[in-house]
Amino acid sequence: MQAGSEQLGSSCPCEPPAPFLYGAETAGTRPGMCVAAVLPAGGSGERMGGATPKQFCNILERPLISYTVQAFERVTWIRDIVVVVTEENLDLMKSIIQRYGHKRVTLVEGGVTRHRSIFNGLRAFAENMPLGFQLPKPEVVIIHDAVRPFVDEDILFKVATSAKECGAAGAIRPLVSTVIASSPDGCLEHSLERTRHRASEMPQAFVFDIIYQAYIQCSNYDLDYGTECLHLAQKYCNIKARLIEGSPDLWKVTYKRDLYATESIIKDSLLQQICIITDMKEDTVQVGFLLREVLKTQVKQVKGISSSLCKNVHHLQNMFTEQCFNFIGINDKDSNFLVTQQIVDILKSTSLAVLYPIVLISVHFIVSENMSFSSRVEELSGIRELANEAKKKNILVYGLLMDYTKDNLRLRETVTQGTTVIAALIKDRSPGLIGQILVV
Amino acid sequence: MQAGSEQLGSSCPCEPPAPFLYGAETAGTRPGMCVAAVLPAGGSGERMGGATPKQFCNILERPLISYTVQAFERVTWIRDIVVVVTEENLDLMKSIIQRYGHKRVTLVEGGVTRHRSIFNGLRAFAENMPLGFQLPKPEVVIIHDAVRPFVDEDILFKVATSAKECGAAGAIRPLVSTVIASSPDGCLEHSLERTRHRASEMPQAFVFDIIYQAYIQCSNYDLDYGTECLHLAQKYCNIKARLIEGSPDLWKVTYKRDLYATESIIKDSLLQQICIITDMKEDTVQVGFLLREVLKTQVKQVKGISSSLCKNVHHLQNMFTEQCFNFIGINDKDSNFLVTQQIVDILKSTSLAVLYPIVLISVHFIVSENMSFSSRVEELSGIRELANEAKKKNILVYGLLMDYTKDNLRLRETVTQGTTVIAALIKDRSPGLIGQILVV
Numbered sequence: 006m007q008a009g010s011e012q013l014g015s016s017c018p019c020e021p022p023a024p025f026l027y028g029a030e031t032a033g034t035r036p037g038m039c040v041a042a043v044l045p046a047g048g049s050g051e052r053m054g055g056a057t058p059k060q061f062c063n064i065l066e067r068p069l070i071s072y073t074v075q076a077f078e079r080v081t082w083i084r085d086i087v088v089v090v091t092e093e094n095l096d097l098m099k100s101i102i103q104r105y106g107h108k109r110v111t112l113v114e115g116g117v118t119r120h121r122s123i124f125n126g127l128r129a130f131a132e133n134m135p136l137g138f139q140l141p142k143p144e145v146v147i148i149h150d151a152v153r154p155f156v157d158e159d160i161l162f163k164v165a166t167s168a169k170e171c172g173a174a175g176a177i178r179p180l181v182s183t184v185i186a187s188s189p190d191g192c193l194e195h196s197l198e199r200t201r202h203r204a205s206e207m208p209q210a211f212v213f214d215i216i217y218q219a220y221i222q223c224s225n226y227d228l229d230y231g232t233e234c235l236h237l238a239q240k241y242c243n244i245k246a247r248l249i250e251g252s253p254d255l256w257k258v259t260y261k262r263d264l265y266a267t268e269s270i271i272k273d274s275l276l277q278q279i280c281i282i283t284d285m286k287e288d289t290v291q292v293g294f295l296l297r298e299v300l301k302t303q304v305k306q307v308k309g310i311s312s313s314l315c316k317n318v319h320h321l322q323n324m325f326t327e328q329c330f331n332f333i334g335i336n337d338k339d340s341n342f343l344v345t346q347q348i349v350d351i352l353k354s355t356s357l358a359v360l361y362p363i364v365l366i367s368v369h370f371i372v373s374e375n376m377s378f379s380s381r382v383e384e385l386s387g388i389r390e391l392a393n394e395a396k397k398k399n400i401l402v403y404g405l406l407m408d409y410t411k412d413n414l415r416l417r418e419t420v421t422q423g424t425t426v427i428a429a430l431i432k433d434r435s436p437g438l439i440g441q442i443l444v445v
Numbered sequence: 446m447q448a449g450s451e452q453l454g455s456s457c458p459c460e461p462p463a464p465f466l467y468g469a470e471t472a473g474t475r476p477g478m479c480v481a482a483v484l485p486a487g488g489s490g491e492r493m494g495g496a497t498p499k500q501f502c503n504i505l506e507r508p509l510i511s512y513t514v515q516a517f518e519r520v521t522w523i524r525d526i527v528v529v530v531t532e533e534n535l536d537l538m539k540s541i542i543q544r545y546g547h548k549r550v551t552l553v554e555g556g557v558t559r560h561r562s563i564f565n566g567l568r569a570f571a572e573n574m575p576l577g578f579q580l581p582k583p584e585v586v587i588i589h590d591a592v593r594p595f596v597d598e599d600i601l602f603k604v605a606t607s608a609k610e611c612g613a614a615g616a617i618r619p620l621v622s623t624v625i626a627s628s629p630d631g632c633l634e635h636s637l638e639r640t641r642h643r644a645s646e647m648p649q650a651f652v653f654d655i656i657y658q659a660y661i662q663c664s665n666y667d668l669d670y671g672t673e674c675l676h677l678a679q680k681y682c683n684i685k686a687r688l689i690e691g692s693p694d695l696w697k698v699t700y701k702r703d704l705y706a707t708e709s710i711i712k713d714s715l716l717q718q719i720c721i722i723t724d725m726k727e728d729t730v731q732v733g734f735l736l737r738e739v740l741k742t743q744v745k746q747v748k749g750i751s752s753s754l755c756k757n758v759h760h761l762q763n764m765f766t767e768q769c770f771n772f773i774g775i776n777d778k779d780s781n782f783l784v785t786q787q788i789v790d791i792l793k794s795t796s797l798a799v800l801y802p803i804v805l806i807s808v809h810f811i812v813s814e815n816m817s818f819s820s821r822v823e824e825l826s827g828i829r830e831l832a833n834e835a836k837k838k839n840i841l842v843y844g845l846l847m848d849y850t851k852d853n854l855r856l857r858e859t860v861t862q863g864t865t866v867i868a869a870l871i872k873d874r875s876p877g878l879i880g881q882i883l884v885v
Contacts, residue, residue, distance in 0.1 A: 171632075175633075177625065177627070178622075180624065181644075181697060181699050182618075182644035182645055182646055182697065183644070183645045183672045183673045184620065184624050184637070184642050184643070184644060184645070185617065185642065185643055185644075185645045185673070185675075185688070186641055186642055186643075187617070187641070187642075187643055187688050190685075191687060191688050192611070192685040192686055192687055192688060193615075193645075193675050193676065193679060193685070193686040193688060195676075196645065196672070196673040196675070196676045197624070197637075197642075199672055201626055201627070202624050202625065202626055202627075202637075203624070203625055203626075203627055204621075204622035204623070204624060204625075205622055205623045205624070205625045205636065206622055232623045232636070232639050233623045233625070233636040235625075235633050235636070236633065236635075236636045239633060245630075245632040245633070246632055246633040247631060247632055248625070248627050248631050248632060248633060253700045253702070256700075256702070257621060257622065259621050260693045260696075262693070262696070262703075262706035262707075262709070262710060263702075263706065265705060265706045265709030265710065266702035266703065266705045266706040266709075267702075268709075269702070269705035269706075269708075269709065270702060270705065377819075378819075378822070378823060379817075379818075379819025379820055379822055379823045380819055382818070382819055382822050383818060383819045425877045426877055426878065426881075428877055429873075429875045429876075429877025429878050430877075430878075432875070432877075433869075433873040433875055435869045435872070435873055436869075437865045437866055437868055437869025437870075437872075438866065438869050438870075438878075438883065441866075441881075441883050441884065442884070443878065443881050444881065444882070
């Protein structure tokens with residue numbers, strides 16, 4: 006029935022998780038059972054008012070669903086991730102999986118309603134798939150919306166272990182607005198007591214046999230008009246569904262404003278680290294340390310700043326596993342783009358920029374005594390071409406030209422002005438300004 | 446009881462509304478009755494996880510509540526706007542009213558719960574205020590949250606006229622999540638049928654005597670734990686409350702992500718118009734027209750672009766009433782900042798930039814034959830000081846340096862590259878990059 010099923014990428018559970026930026030980590034804790042996930046992504050996104058279903062809307066030039074898949078990939082104890090999409094989006098989803106290097110993902114064609122899509126997803130573990138491929142049946146299955154990208158390992162762990170205990174478990178949140186029932190003539194009938202009610206969110210988890218049996222037994226009416234998986238499990242399998250308070254980050258991307266919020270949250274999370282790279286020259290190392298000091302006080306979200314030598318490729322590569330998406334390359338006055346170019350080359354050799362746009366700020370100096378500002382600007386005009394090349398790999402290069410002076414106080418002042426510009430560039434990540442040389 | 450009551454600004458109903466950017470206009474339609482508004486703003490914002498209550502959080506350097514007040518000010522048929530804040534925020538709110546020039550606003554001190562605050566707000570129309578001041582009693586009163594800034598005239602009109610008819614009316618929205626009731630042991634008890642339930646939002650409107658009587662009669666329990674004004678009116682005054690479908694924009698700013706969304710929505714709305722200003726020289730007029738043509742095709746949200754002569758102050762001032770917040774000043778090669786400076790001076794003489802940061806892009810040329818790029822950059826270094834001065838008035842000035850050529854095709858290409866930079870600058874409105882000269 007799930008005609009478009011196809012295994013993409015590797016299903017090896019030992020692969021390291023993709024870098025991920027959000028939420029609490031339950032590092033090392035594993036639920037001690039076989040867990041899989043089903044992500045229904047068949048929605049049409051009619052509430053967005055746009056033609057593109059919201060799960061395929063781009064955030065920093067990457068579709069929303071890719072962020073959600075990534076959130077599951079980084080959880081090593083989730084073995085298979087089944088993504089359910091409508092027939093017309095199968096090819097699009099395949100290309101997303103390939104382009105962003107997603108692993109452990111199986112694609113299944115959806116049904117006409119959300120419940121039918123989830124049912125199709127579950128069948129991939131229980132019935133023969135068309136190409137003779139069948140996923141191993143998990144003990145517990147997590148169901149999660151493709152349009153809730155900020156799910157973290159902590160809540161996944163909680164719903165999975167609670168489900169194993171009770172049969173079913175789901176995340177809830179306090180109500181933001183009072184809920185009311187309306188009468189047929191469009192008037193208020195009654196309002197619900199807010200303290201006794203909750204919004205049912207995702208993720209939810211189930212003992213696989215329970216939810217699968219519930220879907221097999223449930224009526225067509227349930228499949229077409231039901232909204233609550235927990236309710237189905239309870240109704241057909243006589244279990245109690247445990248409710249677990251989730252974080253506000255579990256909210257569902259529903260309206261255009263939610264896409265705006267998602268982009269800002271992701272941009273914010275990318276600010277957390279800046280890596281400063283210099284060569285071995287005394288002047289550049291000095292500016293590097295000064296920049297590091299000032300950035301630590303000015304840019305609120307800088308967690309760690311590393312100063313390193315450019316030839317130390319190993320150290321630089323460590324930055325990647327530490328999820329650094331902002332680099333400052335400090336170039337010696339005689340070498341123009343040497344350090345910047347080296348950083349670009351190393352970044353290109355990794356897959357870091359595949360997932361997020363990397364900001365690389367190419368810092369240059371004017372040493373007042375022996376060069377003019379204007380000739381220096383002219384010398385650096387090559388940055389345009391460098392930036393255009395790097396952009397093809399999702400690396401955003403901007404230039405920053407600073408006065409260098411031996412006077413430590415004045416240098417500190419210049420560097421402080423420089424950090425204002427740096428902070429603005431890494432905050433906005435604007436592709437429209439790449440290749441520009443900003444001056445302080 | 447409302448010790449901090451004080452009338453600030455004028456209460457003349459004939460004043461023109463402040464410029465406002467959002468939503469449908471019910472231009473010219475007036476509900477034919479005396480309407481006032483009460484904005485409870487006493488919340489502590491604990492869900493935001495920050496120290497500042499959300500109504501006082503800054504969006505583009507202006508507190509959220511000022512946007513909501515502005516939304517009411519522009520509706521000419523709303524006579525008095527009562528804002529209810531806690532005692533410790535009275536001075537802050539006074540300074541906001543003064544700084545952003547809000548009119549028709551009366552400040553009232555809140556109670557310890559939302560209902561007690563609303564009750565205090567209503568008393569300003571019905572009981573003697575401490576300083577002997579009492580607002581005229583309205584026929585209908587609209588109650589709205591300070592943290593729902595995007596309320597438009599259309600929904601205000603609908604709730605006000607429905608309230609006059611039925612006694613009470615309120616905006617509702619479809620539920621985004623399924624609502625469930627939980628059992629005392631933290632399990633799912635039942636889930637509500639989504640089609641029969643709605644989220645109760647704001648604004649709500651009431652015949653004044655009805656809601657005031659409801660508050661006089663209602664119990665302490667209602668005042669302390671009730672959530673729904675419509676419910677109180679129904680319970681104590683035996684009326685039917687009409688429910689009206691509102692737009693998604695009515696949502697309540699609750700979490701940090703909502704502040705992000707609000708900022709993006711406001712920034713988006715500021716993009717809608719760009720005004721291009723040149724002097725009378727042939728070259729600059731030509732570039733102005735070309736820029737206008739290209740911008741129309743490249744920047745999606747440009748609604749109207751005006752080319753005008755800088756001396757035509759009257760025309761420029763029209764731009765303000767048309768709510769234009771983006772200006773491009775095209776300066777002749779011989780005059781450096783003449784046009785830009787004139788725009789800054791005119792902008793300073795208006796109050797436009799009091800409400801929103803204005804972007805002003807100062808365009809300059811290199812005429813390849815008779816000047817060098819580098820010397821031109823040096824000539825324009827004065828932009829830094831100009832930008833720093835303008836920033837004090839909330840005007841963000843950026844420089845754009847373009848190659849000028851008589852070759853129309855090449856010029857068009859340069860202008861097209863210029864629009865990419867312009868689009869990035871007006872989208873981000875980054876204070877950190879003011880005074881920079883970007884080059885295409």
